Amino acid sequence: MYKIIIRCLFLLLVSNVSNAQAWMTNLEIAQKLALTQNKMVLMVWEESTTYPYGVMANDENGKLVFIESLFESEVISPIVWEYFVPVIVSESQYADLYADIEGKRSNKYMNKFNDDSIKIMDVNGNIVNLTSHPEQFQNITTIINNYGVNTKFLLPELMGYRTEKDFYSTYYLASKYLDFSMYMSENNRSAFIDLGMLYLEEASNLVVAEPNEDQKALNQRVALLDLQQYFILKRPKKALRQLKKIQKDGIEPNNESFVAFLYYTAYSILEDETEVKLWKSKISSVNLKKAQMLINLNS
Structure with missing residues (x-):
C-alpha cells in the first residue's frame, strides 16, 4: 500500500540538531491519539529501551541501512510518527495487560506479547503483527509498508466498539476488519483477517455471556461471517462446504x-x-x- 523511502538519510545522520519527537509513555493516551489520527499504535516494552535497539531500514535506493538505536534515531523517529503513534509501555503495566488477554489468545499471540520486538496494535490494544524473529533485526521500512495504514475506513466501528462493547459493536468491527483486509496487499492481508477473527471470537463469547431469544441466530451469523474469510484467502470451495454444512441445520x-x-x-x-x-x-x-x-x- 505504501512505498516508504528514507529521504536525505546521510544529511539527517550528520545533523547536530536533534528533532526526534519523544515517544509516548501512556498506552491509553496513545490509543486515543491513534483513534483521532486514524493510525495504528507502535508499542515496545520499556525494558527494550535500556539497550541499543538496532533496526534495519531501506534507503531511497532500496539499500539496507543499519540504524543503531530505534528510539534515538533522528532519521527513523519522524517517519515512525508519520505512520504510527509510538509508545513505550512500562513493565509495571504488564500484569494488567496480561490479565486482559490471559486464556483468550493463541500461543503465537502470547509469545509476541511477551517478547521485546515491535508490536503493532490497533486502538484497542490488539496486536496485528504476530510474526516474530527475535534473533533478527527488524526492518522498520517493512513494518511501515505492511502496517502503516490509514484506519479511517474502520473509524465508525472502532468508535462504536469503544463506546459500548456488546455483541453487535464487536461483530460489526470484526466484519469491517475483514472488509479492510481486502484492500491490503497479499503480504499482510492474513494479519488483518486474523485481527477480524479475534473480534469475531469475542463476539461469539458475548453471545454466551449475554443469552437472549436471538442467540441461535446470532451464533449462526458468527459462523457465516467466519467462513467469509475463505473468500478473501482465495479458498471458495472451503467456504461453500462450510456454508452447506451450516444450511443443514436450517437458516434463521x-x-x-x-x-x-x-x-x-x-x-x-x-x-x-x-x-x-x-x-x-x-x-x-x-x-x-x-x-x-x-x-x-x-x-
Missing part, C-alpha cells in the same frame, strides 16, 4: 440475505452460472458490490 430468517450473498459469491468465483442466476436476485445492490470485490480478488 434474519440471516437469509447473508446466506444469499455468500452463495452468490461462492458460485460466482467457481463460475457456476446456473447457481449464480438463482441467488443473484436475492441479494441487495450493496452486497452485489461487495461480492464483486471478492470475485475480483479471486480472479
Whole structure:
C-alpha cells in the first residue's frame, strides 16, 4: 500500500540538531491519539529501551541501512510518527495487560506479547503483527509498508466498539476488519483477517455471556461471517462446504440475505452460472458490490 523511502538519510545522520519527537509513555493516551489520527499504535516494552535497539531500514535506493538505536534515531523517529503513534509501555503495566488477554489468545499471540520486538496494535490494544524473529533485526521500512495504514475506513466501528462493547459493536468491527483486509496487499492481508477473527471470537463469547431469544441466530451469523474469510484467502470451495454444512441445520430468517450473498459469491468465483442466476436476485445492490470485490480478488 505504501512505498516508504528514507529521504536525505546521510544529511539527517550528520545533523547536530536533534528533532526526534519523544515517544509516548501512556498506552491509553496513545490509543486515543491513534483513534483521532486514524493510525495504528507502535508499542515496545520499556525494558527494550535500556539497550541499543538496532533496526534495519531501506534507503531511497532500496539499500539496507543499519540504524543503531530505534528510539534515538533522528532519521527513523519522524517517519515512525508519520505512520504510527509510538509508545513505550512500562513493565509495571504488564500484569494488567496480561490479565486482559490471559486464556483468550493463541500461543503465537502470547509469545509476541511477551517478547521485546515491535508490536503493532490497533486502538484497542490488539496486536496485528504476530510474526516474530527475535534473533533478527527488524526492518522498520517493512513494518511501515505492511502496517502503516490509514484506519479511517474502520473509524465508525472502532468508535462504536469503544463506546459500548456488546455483541453487535464487536461483530460489526470484526466484519469491517475483514472488509479492510481486502484492500491490503497479499503480504499482510492474513494479519488483518486474523485481527477480524479475534473480534469475531469475542463476539461469539458475548453471545454466551449475554443469552437472549436471538442467540441461535446470532451464533449462526458468527459462523457465516467466519467462513467469509475463505473468500478473501482465495479458498471458495472451503467456504461453500462450510456454508452447506451450516444450511443443514436450517437458516434463521434474519440471516437469509447473508446466506444469499455468500452463495452468490461462492458460485460466482467457481463460475457456476446456473447457481449464480438463482441467488443473484436475492441479494441487495450493496452486497452485489461487495461480492464483486471478492470475485475480483479471486480472479
